[in-house]
Amino acid sequence: MLLGVLFSGGKDSVYACRRAMETDTVSCLITVVSENPDSYMFHTPNVGWAELIAEAVGIPQLTWPTLGEEGSELADLSDAMAAAIDRYGIEGVVTGAIESVYQAARVQRICRDLDLWCYNPLWQIDQLEYLRLLVSEGFEVIITGVFAYPFDGSWIGARIDGPLIEKLEALRDRYAINPSGEGGEIETFVLDGPIFRKRIEILRAEKTYGNYRGRFSIEQARLVEK
Amino acid sequence: MILVVDLCFKPQSLSKYEFVDPITAILRRAGSEYEVVHSTEITPDLIYSSDGIILCGTALKDDIYARRIDLFSWIRDLEKPILGICAGMQVVAAVFGGEIVPQPKIGLEKIMIVKETDLLGPPRQIEGYHLHNFGVTLPQGFDLVAGRPGEVEAFKHAERPLYGIIFHPEVRNRWIVERFDALLLESTTTP
Structure with missing residues (x-):
């Protein structure tokens, strides 16, 4: 299955990517760049450097801007995932969510609306x-x-x-x-x-x-x- | 030994980390022995050598299990404790003549326990994490334990230790899996 990983450059998205690469094909890394440093949805410190990790692991990166406001950032994430379907033919999305029901439920809903598989390979991990x-x-x-x-x-x-x-x-x-x-x-x-x-x-x-x-x-x- | 059945669309899928591993982690922390098997690889030996069985959930988009109900016909006559979680509950319902019906729900929701059972305890309200596109109708011979007739959150067979819950106990309700594990221990140590 072709997958896109929601990718910030932090350990959770990188490790989720590793697990996805072991079972499926990661065809792109999706990085949503938030202008809001206190975003509830998106990891912000150094996210601009995620590009360098994408290059290091050899997977194309799709970056997508958002103002990071609570109402619009989910629409921006949905647009980014839709763009990944168009450009990279992804059939599913992978996240590094561990415990956050807030984040996980929102990504699940977007995946359902876009008819994408949703994978959370670190979910509930100790x-x-x-x-x-x-x-x-x-x-x-x-x-x-x-x-x-x-x-x-x-x-x-x-x-x-x-x-x-x-x-x-x-x-x-x-x-x-x-x-x-x-x-x-x-x-x-x-x-x-x-x-x-x-x-x-x-x-x-x-x-x-x-x-x-x-x-x-x-x-x-x-x-x-x- | 508890047999943990992976209902995901194929063995060793990326979904296994999300729907099977959190269950086995709870059992491991409780010090219980378990064995994981994919639904397509279950053998009579595994079923009969187990003390009880947990049927795990699947990804939201994964409904392959609903096309493989014949793989689970052994549930009908097995007297051992069985806990069906989400997709696992749907399988139990289908084996006993209930229907799998569209009923999408994602996220934390209030759940009303309406009948006391040894698994979920006395009637009260709890909160549980839901992740499903389908629910079930109550099969004949089962009691409604939580939810309401048009939206079954949990059921139990009237005479057997056979339970189903549509929400995911591995998220914020690990005590349910721990209690099932304890019930198994009681059933195997009680003469």
Whole structure:
């Protein structure tokens, strides 16, 4: 089946893409670029750099703009998916949704209206097991945004590895955060992984942080041979 | 051993992660033994060596199971506990003469439990995640447990431990799968 993956460059969409590539053919990555940094539907930090990941994994990318307003962003997503049907002949859409009923139900409705299959291959996955899976399979993931207490500035730009997962587990136990950031606590960006033909090297980035909100904004990056 | 039946359109589909793995994760956390089999690969040995059976749901666009009801004729005479989830419930209904009818619903909705059962407990309102294009009519010999006659949310066979729920318990209602698992344990340890 030809599939389009809703793709932000964050770990969930990248790992969903990996699973889809194992069973089906991913014919395009669909990236909706929101002008609203607080969008409920779309991952925003560094989404512009998703293009570099698309190039690294060798799959065409379809980018689609949205103002990111609650009413219109779903119509924009629907238009993007319709364009993916026209341009790439997709028969289904893949998302990286884990727990968010809000996001999942909305994408399911759009798929139904467009007569598309809808796949959520990370749905209800144990978040800590999932993070360990990412690391064990060789994905290099960095934290590009924190948006909740008690994340301090040290998390900005940190790489997800075993010790960091232990810290996330401790925060889950103490503060009930979602360790993979499903509640919007953290955002991520993927630099390398088993589906990458080349890896991403960040040449310049800016860190900003204050009051438990911070961003790691990539300013310059390139693909390098693995 | 609990037999978890994958009703998705083909074995090892991308949908398995979404509709089968969340069920087995609940069983794994409960410490229960289980085995997963695709609906096209069920054998009499697997059925009869199991203590109970869970029939999983499928993707919204996947209605292949409804064209393969003959694969499930063994349900009619099996006395073991069976839990049918969404597509699994539709299969149970069809095997017992109920109809699979268009009834699309997506998202969280209130569910009224109207009859006390060992699986869902006493009458009350809960909230459940729905993802289906089809519902069922109540087959003869089954009690309405949740919902209403034109919109069956859950049913139970009047005399057998045979349950169906149209919503997805793996989302926000994992206790239902855990309770089914506990009922199985009780049934296998009670003389």
